[in-house]
Amino acid sequence: MNALNKAHCEACRADAPQVSDEELPVLIKQIPDWNIEVRDGIMQLEKIFLFKNFKHALAFTNAVGEISEAEGHHPGLLTEWGKVTVTWWSHSIKGLHRNDFIMAARTDEVAQNAEGRK
Numbered sequence: 538m539n540a541l542n543k544a545h546c547e548a549c550r551a552d553a554p555q556v557s558d559e560e561l562p563v564l565i566k567q568i569p570d571w572n573i574e575v576r577d578g579i580m581q582l583e584k585i586f587l588f589k590n591f592k593h594a595l596a597f598t599n600a601v602g603e604i605s606e607a608e609g610h611h612p613g614l615l616t617e618w619g620k621v622t623v624t625w626w627s628h629s630i631k632g633l634h635r636n637d638f639i640m641a642a643r644t645d646e647v648a649q650n651a652e653g654r655k
């Protein structure tokens with residue numbers, strides 16, 4: 538199985554399996570500093586990225602948007618002055634799919650190359 542940040546998303550199908558209880562701890566270890574949140578019964582991956590100002594936060598937001606469009610898998614993005622909260626889950630299955638872990642790893646890569654990190 539290739540590293541998450543080198544993998545690509547598969548199409549979001551409504552009958553796709555959610556990440557199993559056995560897979561979850563294995564996958565979450567590969568994306569350190571991401572938190573698991575549950576909202577309306579839906580498990581989500583979430584991480585806050587800090588920046589020096591709004592301009593850098595917005596640039597990071599757009600860069601995450603680019604990889605999301607490329608992969609056809611999209612996050613929740615809350616962009617504030619100096620802060621971006623990125624949330625990944627699979628709408629089609631109302632939970633976590635391997636795609637979400639791939640995109641969390643890809644988000645970390647975008648962050649490593651982002652300007653104005655705090």
Ligand SMILES: C[C@H](O)[C@H](O)[C@H]1CNC2=NC(N)=NC(=O)C2=N1
Nearest residue numbers: 549609610611612626627628629
């Ligand atoms: C038609 C379109 O490809 C689908 O709606 C995609 C778009 N992006 C998506 N993003 C996420 N996070 N979950 C989905 O189920 C999803 N489905």
